[in-house]
Structures are given as structure tokens and as C-alpha cells.
Amino acid sequence: MRAPILPSTTLFGTENGNTYDSAGLPATAYTPAFSPDGAWLAFNDASQSAGHVLSVMAFAPTQNTFSDYRMLVSDDVHYPAWPSFRPGSEQLVFALGERADFTANGALISCPQSVPGPRSDLYLTDRTGSPPTMLFRAMGFSAEVADDDDA
Numbered sequence: 001m002r003a004p005i006l007p008s009t010t011l012f013g014t015e016n017g018n019t020y021d022s023a024g025l026p027a028t029a030y031t032p033a034f035s036p037d038g039a040w041l042a043f044n045d046a047s048q049s050a051g052h053v054l055s056v057m058a059f060a061p062t063q064n065t066f067s068d069y070r071m072l073v074s075d076d077v078h079y080p081a082w083p084s085f086r087p088g089s090e091q092l093v094f095a096l097g098e099r100a101d102f103t104a105n106g107a108l109i110s111c112p113q114s115v116p117g118p119r120s121d122l123y124l125t126d127r128t129g130s131p132p133t134m135l136f137r138a139m140g141f142s143a144e145v146a147d148d149d150d151a
Contacts, residue, residue, distance in 0.1 A: 011064060024066035025057070031081040034059070035089035040127060041066060042083035042092050051100050054080035056092075056127055072129040080123075090127060093135065095120045 011020045028046035035042070038061055045055040052075050058068040073080045075096060083094040097120030122139055123132040 020064050022064040022066065026055075026069070029055075031083065033083045033085065033092075035085040035092075036087055037089045040085065040089055042072070042085065042094070044079065044081040044083075045071070049074060049076075051079050052076060054083060054094055054125075070127070070129060072125055072127070073123070073132055078120075086124075091124055092126070093122055093124050093138075094132075096123055096132075097121075 011022045012018075013020060025041070026045055026047060029041070029043040030046050030051070032041055032043040034040065039059055040056055041059050042054065042056045044051055045053045048055065048071060053071050054073040056070050056072055057066040059066055072092075073094070073096075078096045078098055079100055080094050080096050083092045085092045122135040124135055125132045
């Protein structure tokens with residue numbers, strides 16, 4: 001079941017700091033990211049499979065409306081989040097992690113004595129929902145490893 005659509009969502013203009021009313025975005029759109037051309041919004045949809053879904057919607061900037069909802073990635077165990085579009089707005093990179101709240105669980109990058117953060121991997125997909133590809137080299141692996149225990 002899909003989340004209710006918000007009657008109005010406030011967007012913030014990064015170019016001027018103004019606020020804009022918008023419509024059509026699910027109430028459970030977490031970790032959102034706009035495409036470089038501003039035509040798409042990718043996000044974790046917490047209403048789908050308890051947050052195990054990455055979705056995308058088209059955005060019409062002249063009307064400030066969202067439409068064309070698409071589920072791109074679904075995972076039974078992990079949580080897809082923190083999407084980032086590549087230049088051209090066709091592909092996006094996202095993290096597939098083990099925490100439903102998408103946090104680092106107190107881990108600090110700059111502190112060597114910090115607790116280890118939750119496991120996650122980087123993946124690439126496109127706006128059509130092609131099967132995700134794990135980005136082994138971006139995570140520091142020299143080659144694809146079939147028995148990767150960090151998955």
C-alpha cells in the first residue's frame with residue numbers, strides 16, 4: 001500500500017532561500033535527492049515494504065508538482081537510501097544499508113576510536129529500474145568478489 005500523498009509539501013529554493021508549496025509527494029519520502037536537471041526526485045519510500053524500496057518521481061518545476069511514481073529497487077533485507085543522480089539524470093547511485101533509520105549509528109569518520117558504522121554497499125541503477133549493479137571499485141575492492149562478506 002502506498003503512503004498518502006501530501007496535499008502540500010514545502011520546498012526550499014537553494015538559489016534564493018524562498019519556500020514554495022508543492023503537491024504530489026508521498027508523505028514517506030525519506031533521504032530525497034533531485035536530479036541535476038531538476039526533473040526527477042529519488043527517495044526511499046518508507047511506505048513500501050517497510051522502507052525496503054527506492055523510488056523516483058517526475059517533478060514539474062513550473063507547477064511544483066510530483067507525478068509518475070516508479071519503484072526502482074526493492075530489497076527484502078536491506079534499505080536503499082541516500083540516492084545521488086549522475087550527470088545526465090539517467091542513472092543514480094545509492095547506498096543499500098542495514099539500518100531502517102539510515103544513520104551511521106554513532107560512527108564518526110574522523111575518530112579512529114569510533115564504533116564501526118553499519119554495513120552498507122554502493123549500487124548503480126537507472127530511472128527505468130534496471131537491476132542494480134554493485135560498485136565494487138567505488139568501495140575500494142579491486143575486483144568483483146562473489147563471496148563479499150560486507151554485502
